[in-house]
Amino acid sequence: MGTELKFKPKILGFVCNWCCYAGADLAGVSRYQYPPYIKLIRVMCSGRVDLALVLRAFSNGADGVFIGGCWPGECHYVTEGNYNALSMMYLCRKLLAHVGVNPERLRLEWVSASEGIRFAEVMNDFAAKVRKLGPLGKGEGIDENALKSRLEAVTNLVPYIKLVERERLRLPFKSEEEYRKFFTGDEFNRLFEETVAEKLAISRIISLLREGPFTTGEIAKILGLTASEVSRHLNSSVRQGLVRYAENLKAFVPA
Ligand code: FES
Numbered sequence: 044m045g046t047e048l049k050f051k052p053k054i055l056g057f058v059c060n061w062c063c064y065a066g067a068d069l070a071g072v073s074r075y076q077y078p079p080y081i082k083l084i085r086v087m088c089s090g091r092v093d094l095a096l097v098l099r100a101f102s103n104g105a106d107g108v109f110i111g112g113c114w115p116g117e118c119h120y121v122t123e124g125n126y127n128a129l130s131m132m133y134l135c136r137k138l139l140a141h142v143g144v145n146p147e148r149l150r151l152e153w154v155s156a157s158e159g160i161r162f163a164e165v166m167n168d169f170a171a172k173v174r175k176l177g178p179l180g181k182g183e184g185i186d187e188n189a190l191k192s193r194l195e196a197v198t199n200l201v202p203y204i205k206l207v208e209r210e211r212l213r214l215p216f217k218s219e220e221e222y223r224k225f226f227t228g229d230e231f232n233r234l235f236e237e238t239v240a241e242k243l244a245i246s247r248i249i250s251l252l253r254e255g256p257f258t259t260g261e262i263a264k265i266l267g268l269t270a271s272e273v274s275r276h277l278n279s280s281v282r283q284g285l286v287r288y289a290e291n292l293k294a295f296v297p298a
Pocket of ligand 1: 059060061062087088089090111112113117118119120123124125
């Protein structure tokens with residue numbers, strides 16, 4: 044038996060009470076099988092699944108995170124939380140990819156209360172994909188400490204990212220296709236680079252410096268950035284009073 048088949052991933056599923064949770068229930072009473080290592084958490088709407096919750100799940104060792112919501116147009120709340128969930132999913136995937144975590148580890152699907160079979164199929168498919176990806180971090184070739192530090196850097200930035208999301212990414216789209224087009228297009232990439240990427244790089248540098256003093260070259264090597272990028276971020280962090288150069292150590296430390 045291959046290692047991929049032996050690996051039982053930890054998968055956490057946030058499922059909407061009104062649709063996907065009932066679909067899971069139906070799958071259960073109809074005896075449609077899906078892997079027992081998928082743990083479900085019931086939420087009142089997929090829109091309640093916060094970016095910080097997903098990151099916390101990964102930081103606590105989840106190899107995959109699933110979000111199940113009502114089909115578009117079927118959300119039980121006027122705020123159409125399922126579109127918020129969709130938007131959050133795209134943003135979170137982008138953040139994960141940015142720190143080297145495979146974004147396929149996060150999946151969102153619509154499952155209605157009557158779709159017990161579909162629920163089991165989606166779960167089996169997601170579990171197979173996560174098994175193929177391997178354990179979180181290991182599958183990406185990132186060691187445990189680096190993974191912890193990268194996820195911590197993103198988590199520390201959540202309040203800021205939420206602000207950006209509210210100011211710049213709350214979009215009046217009314218179809219999945221429009222969301223997909225926007226979040227996979229150039230405009231979103233530009234916005235992300237402009238507003239989040241730089242702050243994230245600084246957050247990663249500060250997280251790293253908490254582990255000890257490092258030179259520009261060492262930071263670049265560890266974080267997989269170029270020396271000039273690190274130098275630019277360090278200059279800006281020094282100006283903001285976040286980091287300082289310790290002359291006696293010939294390296295940077297948190298301010
Ligand atoms: S109530 Fe189900 S996704 Fe909003």
